[in-house]
Amino acid sequence: MTLYSSGLCPYAQRVRIVLEEKAMEHQVIEVDLANKPEDLEDLNPYGQVPTLVDRELVIYESSIINEYLDERFPHPPLMPVDxxxxxxxxxxxxxxxxxxxxxxxxxxxxxxxxxxxxxxxxxxxxxxxxxxxxxxxxxxxxxxxxxxxxxxxxxxxxxxxxxxxxxxxxxxxxxxxxxxxxxxxxxxxxxxxx
Structure with missing residues (x-):
């Protein structure tokens, strides 16, 4: 699992919190937003962080990424059940x-x-x-x-x-x-x- 992140991006920090809360093994690729890597532009049509790559799946938008992580790795649960x-x-x-x-x-x-x-x-x-x-x-x-x-x-x-x-x-x-x-x-x- 790879997260494209930026050191000061509050949206990327949201995802890093969830990854740490779930104790997920992951790699963080630090992105300089003034000089974005080409592969980020290829992965995400908006070329923004956070972008999560999990095998063949690419997800962007912090709330979508976080819900995906919570469903894929249900312990500890971070969303209510009902x-x-x-x-x-x-x-x-x-x-x-x-x-x-x-x-x-x-x-x-x-x-x-x-x-x-x-x-x-x-x-x-x-x-x-x-x-x-x-x-x-x-x-x-x-x-x-x-x-x-x-x-x-x-x-x-x-x-x-x-x-x-x-x-x-x-x-x-x-x-x-x-x-x-x-x-x-x-x-x-x-x-x-x-």
């Missing part, structure tokens, strides 16, 4: 992507307005963590894998959460302390936090 909870998890990932990832990571420098919207959104969900350990309850899931790269990058983006967001700050500490999260970090990502 269809209603699975749909809720997918909707949460979609909202994380549309409301936070796309505005923050689609431009080199997000505006203060976008940063404030993300800060307010994270602060609004903070009370959720008073009653549960992770976004979908007490089990770590693909939803946590989806949001963790953004949370890691908050200081680098200049987004500081208020003291009232203490429950989400505690959640971040729990996620960042996970072995899978720590192993997913590239040197460039470690440098984001000093």
């Amino acid at each position: 269809p209603v909870s699975r749909a809720k998890a997918r909707l949460l990932i979609l909202r994380i992507d549309r409301d936070w990832f796309m505005p923050l990571f689609s431009t080199p420098q997000p505006s203060e307005k976008i940063k404030q919207l993300v800060r307010d959104g994270l602060t609004a969900i903070s009370p959720l963590f008073n009653s549960q350990r992770f976004l979908m309850g007490d089990e770590f899931s693909l939803v946590d894998c989806a949001v963790a790269p953004l949370l890691w990058r908050l200081p680098h983006l200049g987004i500081e959460l208020p003291a009232s967001a203490k429950p989400i700050l505690n959640y971040m500490e729990r996620v960042f302390a996970r072995d899978s999260f720590q192993r997913s970090l590239t040197m460039a990502e470690r440098d984001l936090r000093g």
